Structure formats: structure tokens, C-alpha cells
Amino acid sequence: MSGERGWAGEVAAPYRLVDEPDLGENARWRRFAVDPGWPMLGLMLAGAWAAWPWFWLNGQALGSPTRARERLWIAAGVGGSAAGGLLLLALLAAGVLRGAVALQLGLLVITAWKLGVATLIFKKQAAALPRLIEAGGEAQSGVGALLLAIFVGRALVLGLVDGPLWWIIVSGVF
Amino acid sequence: MTEDAERRAEGWIQQALTLRARGHVEAAIEALRQVLGFDPLHARAHAEMALCLASRGRLAAARAEIKAAEAALEAAEDRRASGIVRIAAAQLALAEGREKAAEQALRGLPEAMRAHPEALRVAAALARRRGQVEVALAAIERGLARAPEDLGAAAVAGRAAR
Known part of the structure; x- marks a missing residue:
């Protein structure tokens, strides 16, 4: 991507395309870059508490050109889960929703929201990853962080607050 | 832009065209990057870049390059670059599944560019x-x-x- 010496001996300043990572800005973070499939798996196996911060960090590490929008989606993921959880609990308390099936369906909607938002972010970061590799960067394996999140972090985070709303917000796939 | 810089730009663009025609689109992108490195307002380089990016499925970047080319064309008229921008817009529209927009862009091409x-x-x-x-x-x-x-x-x- 850097300016190369051409046939006439000139050295051009680098020109960055909008879908390419800003290597100058994300140099400190680059060693944390992973394939966005890892935070996606984090959502499914460990919970949203692991996925949202991981997507946030990964957007920065990849130098993703859409990271500002990704952060808005992360906020929407958290906010939507909280709003959905509050609504679900309120409907249950008011007796509008009754029975295990209604509860399961309500939780399914919230899960679908989380997965939908995560898929959007995944797609944006998946488009940024090849650009990082072309620019000489590399993606680390996320397996260690994922295992840690599943076997250590999940129980810790779920146990932080005792209440169904917290559980709804930080869980992944119910 | 000096005559020398214009000659260098044309050299890189010709190199990019040859590379793209032979299927080396990534190398063509790098050649065009050289032009935009020393002349970020080169309308034709932006337009050719948009064509390369659209053919690689990098649609967001192609869209941005079309905008950059259009902005550069407002500053300096370049009929050939203008035609290439339309072709790139057609290719982008086609890649996005907007067939009518692609057809319109092609219809708006000057006769010489058809x-x-x-x-x-x-x-x-x-x-x-x-x-x-x-x-x-x-x-x-x-x-x-x-x-x-x-x-x-x-x-x-x-x-x-x-």
C-alpha cells in the first residue's frame, strides 16, 4: 500500500482506499486482530458480554473503516437486548404473557436480535480483514480467549448480578 | 498538474489498464494508487480505480472512488474520465443488483465511449x-x-x- 518507486524513479505518497485499514491509527491494537468469526462464536458459546467488547476491540485492531458504525450497532445490540428484556419481564409481570412457551418465544426474539446485530458486525469486519492482510497485518487465533470466556468468564459474569434482566442482557444463545 | 506529472500519471494508468485486461486487478489497483498518491484529484485514476474495485466486489470503495472522480470532474472537465465514471457507476449498479440504474448509466455514455x-x-x-x-x-x-x-x-x- 505504501508508495513504491516506479519506472520513472518517483516515490508516491500512499493513497488509502476507504475500505482499507488505517494502519497508522491502529498500529498499537493490531496484535489483537482476530477473524471476526471468533467473537461471533463468543456470542454463541460464551455470551453477549464477551462478544460485544470483543467486536469493539476487533474493529479497532482491524482498523475497520466502518468501526464507528460497528460501535453504534454494538450499542444497539446491548440497548435492544436490555429494552427487549425489560419489556419481556414487564409483560410477564403483568400477566400478558403466560407460560413457558411465551417466555421461550420472547427470549428467542431477543436472541435473534443479538445474532442479527452480531452478523451485521461480523460481515463488516470480515470485509476489513482481507484488507489488513493485504497491508501486511495478520489475524491471531481467538481460540484461547474463547475458551477462557466459555470456561471461566461466563460463570463469573453471569454470577455478577442476581436477576433475570442481567442474564438476558449478557447471555448469548439461550 | 505539470506536464511531467501528467505523463507519469498516464504511464501508470496505461500500466493499470494492461494489468486489468490481463486479469491482474490487484496489481492494477496498486498502479492506480501510485497516481492518486501524487495527484489525489486525478479524475480518470479515480474512475479507473472504481472500475477495478467494482470488479473485485469492493463496492463501498468503488462508490467512494466514483464520488471522488465526480468531485474532481467538477474542478476540471475530462470527457474520457467522465465516460469511465459512468461505466464504473453502471458496473457498481449491476453489482448491487440495480439493473435499471446500470442501463441508465450506460445509456448516458457519450457515443465515443459506447x-x-x-x-x-x-x-x-x-x-x-x-x-x-x-x-x-x-x-x-x-x-x-x-x-x-x-x-x-x-x-x-x-x-x-x-
């Missing part, structure tokens, strides 16, 4: 998508007659013939 190999390639891809195999083949044959070394056009012709 036989441009890239325009014919986009026209062929559009016709093929609409199931008009004969029209697609005719367009690509005209394109190949003008640029026999264009491997991309040959590939489109092959797909249309299947």
Missing part, C-alpha cells in the same frame, strides 16, 4: 443477467474485437455462452 471494452463488458453482463444471451455475446464480441487481450471480457463471453 464501444469502450469495459462498457461492452458491463452491457454484456447486464444482457446475460436478463437472459439475453445473443445480445450479451454480440456485445462481448465487439469488446474482444477492440481489446483481444482482455481476459475479463473473454471470461464474460465464456459465461454467456454456457
Whole structure:
């Protein structure tokens, strides 16, 4: 991507395309870059508490050109889960929703929201990853962080607050 | 822009065109990057870059390059660059599944640019998508007659013939 010496001996300043990572800005973070499939798996196996911060960090590490929008989606993921959880609990308390099936369906909607938002972010970061590799960067394996999140972090985070709303917000796939 | 810089830009652009025609689109992007490195307002380089990016499926970047080319064209008229921008817009529209917009962009091409190999390639891809195999083949044959070394056009012709 850097300016190369051409046939006439000139050295051009680098020109960055909008879908390419800003290597100058994300140099400190680059060693944390992973394939966005890892935070996606984090959502499914460990919970949203692991996925949202991981997507946030990964957007920065990849130098993703859409990271500002990704952060808005992360906020929407958290906010939507909280709003959905509050609504679900309120409907249950008011007796509008009754029975295990209604509860399961309500939780399914919230899960679908989380997965939908995560898929959007995944797609944006998946488009940024090849650009990082072309620019000489590399993606680390996320397996260690994922295992840690599943076997250590999940129980810790779920146990932080005792209440169904917290559980709804930080869980992944119910 | 000095005459020397314009000559250098033209050299890189010709190199990019040759590379793209031979299927080395990434190398063509790098060649065009050189031009935009020393002249970020070069309309034709932006337009050719948009064509390369659209063909690689990098649609957001292609869209941005089309905008940059249009902005550069407001500052300095360049009929050829203007035509390439339209072809790139057509290719982008086609890649996004907006067939009517692609057709409109092609129709707005100046007469001299309608036989441009890239325009014919986009026209062929559009016709093929609409199931008009004969029209697609005719367009690509005209394109190949003008640029026999264009491997991309040959590939489109092959797909249309299947």
C-alpha cells in the first residue's frame, strides 16, 4: 500500500482506499486482530458480554473503516437486548404473557436480535480483514480467549448480578 | 498538474489498464494508487480505480472512488474520465443488483465511449443477467474485437455462452 518507486524513479505518497485499514491509527491494537468469526462464536458459546467488547476491540485492531458504525450497532445490540428484556419481564409481570412457551418465544426474539446485530458486525469486519492482510497485518487465533470466556468468564459474569434482566442482557444463545 | 506529472500519471494508468485486461486487478489497483498518491484529484485514476474495485466486489470503495472522480470532474472537465465514471457507476449498479440504474448509466455514455471494452463488458453482463444471451455475446464480441487481450471480457463471453 505504501508508495513504491516506479519506472520513472518517483516515490508516491500512499493513497488509502476507504475500505482499507488505517494502519497508522491502529498500529498499537493490531496484535489483537482476530477473524471476526471468533467473537461471533463468543456470542454463541460464551455470551453477549464477551462478544460485544470483543467486536469493539476487533474493529479497532482491524482498523475497520466502518468501526464507528460497528460501535453504534454494538450499542444497539446491548440497548435492544436490555429494552427487549425489560419489556419481556414487564409483560410477564403483568400477566400478558403466560407460560413457558411465551417466555421461550420472547427470549428467542431477543436472541435473534443479538445474532442479527452480531452478523451485521461480523460481515463488516470480515470485509476489513482481507484488507489488513493485504497491508501486511495478520489475524491471531481467538481460540484461547474463547475458551477462557466459555470456561471461566461466563460463570463469573453471569454470577455478577442476581436477576433475570442481567442474564438476558449478557447471555448469548439461550 | 505539470506536464511531467501528467505523463507519469498516464504511464501508470496505461500500466493499470494492461494489468486489468490481463486479469491482474490487484496489481492494477496498486498502479492506480501510485497516481492518486501524487495527484489525489486525478479524475480518470479515480474512475479507473472504481472500475477495478467494482470488479473485485469492493463496492463501498468503488462508490467512494466514483464520488471522488465526480468531485474532481467538477474542478476540471475530462470527457474520457467522465465516460469511465459512468461505466464504473453502471458496473457498481449491476453489482448491487440495480439493473435499471446500470442501463441508465450506460445509456448516458457519450457515443465515443459506447464501444469502450469495459462498457461492452458491463452491457454484456447486464444482457446475460436478463437472459439475453445473443445480445450479451454480440456485445462481448465487439469488446474482444477492440481489446483481444482482455481476459475479463473473454471470461464474460465464456459465461454467456454456457
